[in-house]
Amino acid sequence: MKVLVLGATGYIGSRLVPHLLERGHHVVAASSSVPDPDRFGWDERVRAIRCDVTDDEAVAEAVRDVDAVVYLVHSLDRSDFGDRDRLAAEVVAAAVGASDVRRLVYLSGLVPDVPESELSAHIASRLEVERILLGSGADAVALRAGVVVGAGSTSFEIIRQIATLFPVQPVPLWMRSSVQPVAVSDVLRAMDDALAEDGPLGAVDVGGPDVVSYPELMRACSRAVGLTRLRVPAPVAPMGLVGLGAALATTAPFHTVTALIESLRHDMVCRPDASWEPDGGGPLLGLEQALDLASTEAYAGPEGALPSDPAWTRGNVLLDLAPLPASTRAAARLALHRVLAVLPGG
Template structure:
């Protein structure tokens, strides 16, 4: 099949393309800046076509979609005053182009939608749900994969866990952060994305998660154990969400708007409501990567002698974001982290007493 992968320079897109090639497909990979393609080892593969595409430019999207059998939509915003409007416009451009070009299938990587009233959803989850509906309304068969926390070096969720754990001497846990999560390794997500290409199904969504569920603080504990960090957890009941998001944005290198959006989602259980994705999308002999194994592989430093094409997708890759990676072992960062915790705690206490 001829496949368009949008967002090919991103964390998932850069890892998905090799899997599609291995499955025998040809790929058209879109980039807002094609020069970024040079960071990806597969950019000069004869089976890959690199194209420039601004998803907000309807003509560019139409050109990129022409002649394709299927499209992977791996683009979404995480912050900014108008990110939801841009998400809406981008999805509408893709939906219209795919329908006009006779594309057979759209595959969209979204996020878990918690079982609460829509008005209680965070802004970024609401936007992803709206994008899913826009794509489905195109008339093209649309398979949406709603993934939970993705484990792997370079993943936004993983890097927040890594950097907070490294840079804070203790872990502060508000009461509202005890919701359940269901992490899944990026290799399992990639396998499901490839399977979604050929699954015999009408438009629908799949919840995608790993075999383990746990409260978010337990996820942090497991990471600390695997990373050999001593990080006691302290319950601070009255820390408001916006304060925690702000502090996490200051402590980590991940863009603050992204951190704040993800922190907001921790108010609700982010777990699969159904588990049929494994039977429908994954090979019968597929073995999930366990959480501890995923953390170990994400933390492993690859040998410089290993060609990029042979690197473990769960581990670091050359195209991962510049803000990814650990750097929290120094005294200065521990002091900064402790100061942030104390400041946040005092602020929460003042808010309670006022």
């Protein structure tokens, strides 16, 4: 098939493009600025284009003569992400509806089993985009995933940084909800099934075999890199204050952190009657195995780090070689990141 990947330079997109090539698909890789194939290791089989998903003409041109569209666009690094994501989804849905696109795949987020009025702004936006795209007129599927485990994954990197920074870590009582992480390689497998002509339709939940609480996930993250951390309950921990603290304690974009923290108060697990099961069979990667792969520097699979991953997810070569305690190294890396951020061009 000829597949247009919108948001190809993001975390999932950077893994999906070579994955699709390996399966014989023709790939058009699109992002808000023209992707640099050399940065991502793409060869001449990839057609790299610029496509502003809020531009009607640009999107109409991009979807012309393609069989399927994979929509990976999210704007969490902006304070107005909800408005922009709604507009982008409306533009893409209209263009797909007026084209010959047969399949539309959207990577959405797991939706907690609570009244919609209680959803975080982040999840509410994902659900709104999902509904818009599912109404495009094409055979559409929304793959709902929670924490995607892999080096460079935004949600995973934020949790990993928080889990490894301080030797003693207060954990709000409202963060004891459950989460069902999924390895990025299994997300790619779900994409394969979703792109098939006889693939699933509607909203499908994608999760790994393990359901854990957020403190257990943090413990697993620190254990994967050989660190012991003490976590103590924090009975009084306003969500806004926790979001601000997490944003200051990680190198991730501020608005991204605060938006994701707001989603931690609800269980993020798959619906038993609407969960993805691989068409080709085979087990899903367990949490510990996925964490081991994500923590292995030399690993070249999907869970491993790529040179194209955002700078904030990567370590510093000099600091990584310095004979410092893990917490000191992490604090120094954070301080360096803050200094570079305020310098011209930072």
